[in-house]
Amino acid sequence: MNAPLHAPLKDNHIPRTLLSLSCYHQFISELYEQSSKEAITSQITSPPNQLINYDLILFIGYKSKKAFVYGVSHNHHINQKAPLIHAARKLIQSELITNKNSAYTTDQINDQSLQATFEQSGLKQLYWSPFNTKNKYYGGLLYCRHTPWCRSEEEIIQLLSYHYLFLLQQHHFGSLRVSGSDKKRSIKYLSICAVFILFMALPVRLSVLAPAEIVPRTPIPITAPLTGIISQVLVKPNQPVKQGDILYQYEPIELKNNYQIKLEQLQVAESRYKTALQNTLVQYNNQAFAQQKAEYELAKAQLKLSKEQLAFTHVTAPKDGVILFGDTQALIGKPVTIGERIMFLSDPNDTELSIALGVQDFTPLQQGNEVLFFRNAEATMPISGLLTSISYFPDIKPGIGLNYPLRAKLKINTSVADKELVRIGLQGTAKVYGEQVTLFYYLFRRPLTAVRQWLGL
DSSP states (O other): OOOOOOOOOOGGGSOSSHHHHHHHHHHHHHHHTOOSHHHHHHHHTOOOTTTOOOSEEEEEEEETTEEEEEEETTBSOOOTTSHHHHHHHHHHHHTOOOSSOEEEEGGGOSOHHHHHHHHHTTOOEEEEEEEEOSSEEEEEEEEEESSOOOHHHHHHHHHHHHHHHHHHHHTTOOOEEOHHHHHHHHHHHHHHHHHHHHHHTOEEEEEEEEEEEEEESSOEEEEOSSSEEEEEEOSOTTEEEOTTOEEEEEOHHHHHHHHHHHHHHHHHHHHHHHHHHHHHHHSOOHHHHHHHHHHHHHHHHHHHHHHHHHHTTEEEOSSSEEEEOSOHHHHTTOEEOTTOEEEEEEOTTSEEEEEEEEGGGOOOOOTTOEEEEEESSOTTSOEEEEEEEEOSSOEEETTTEEEEEEEEEEOOOSSHHHHHHTOTTOEEEEEEEEEEEEHHHHHHHHHHHHHHHHHTO
8 A cells, every 4th residue: 555645744843752752653553544534534533642642633624614523532423412412513603603713611612501512521621623724724734622632742742733734635525615715705795796787787789680682762653554565674683774775575565456456446427427417408306416526436435535545565774774674584475564663764863771680680660770781782881871761550571570660871982982882772781870878788789589479578
């Protein structure tokens, strides 16, 4: 077996007599051979009488921050409620909890009941040998007997306490932290909590993220001027056009046939009208003449309308701009009715930001709040803007769901390069800033909402 490790000792503490020296070394060797807490407790409470003359030794440690008797000399069964055990625990907890070796007499005990308990047991002389480090108390040994302590015995007790403390630390006996250290630690924890609370109370601007797209601010709808079938689309999506450029045209066969029919109907009505006019010279019939005249006027009006519709087979741009619509092939061959929206015409320099703010992300907003637009193509260069419109009625948008439509005006220069940054159709993410809130609310707004909904509050 390897030689035991001993705690550091001082030369002037070596026992003087040969007998005591031999007994001391034998006891220390046996002490370091113990491997369990129970064996160590039994060993330190039962040193040989050749080293120390005692009547009773109690090993008092700490359990749940209260004094607790772990061992009694020559006794393996300890009743914590026994009068002498209870008196020793109360004495250490209230009066003798110190970090120095000290000798006492029962006359120094202030509590009369404790004093009487020790005197009835014939233990009038007490010696408290604590086990402590810089910031921990491991308890100590309370030596009890009826005769006063001498200087040599105190030296032996102090010498043994070095070894006892070393073993207690090695086997992780329960300890009580020094109050000063606890106070410093409490102050440290309180300081950290205070800093955390102050940090969580910092004011920050609440912000929400939402998908956004650059759209025309005042687009002109190009609607169907008549009912028919689109035969040809002469422009492409997002193509710049000039005023008068042909955008699309109808299938002209039906319109030409209708014009030819109206022309023939006008010729018939005109012939009948002239016949009725000649008949008035022979026999005047006011009713028949008025009827033929009305039919003639109606045929003229229908022919005029058919001629105008035939002129509408080519739909032109009402002004300069960019034409906006979806797929060209989707329009070719499509039957349309009067007033149906076919495409949009927009000024490329008159744009705004359309934001679809999800209902679950809605927060109190006001017109004029700051907005940052991060384009998908260039997310590191946001474009700033101001909120101009807030809808109170939610809308349903594919891929987003129920959302509140918002509009914002972007701040851009008049240069060509800057205008390209806000080209119609660009998509990205908008960061909308709201009112100032605490950092705690900013970080835990959604979790708190989820918990509230889960609890049904």
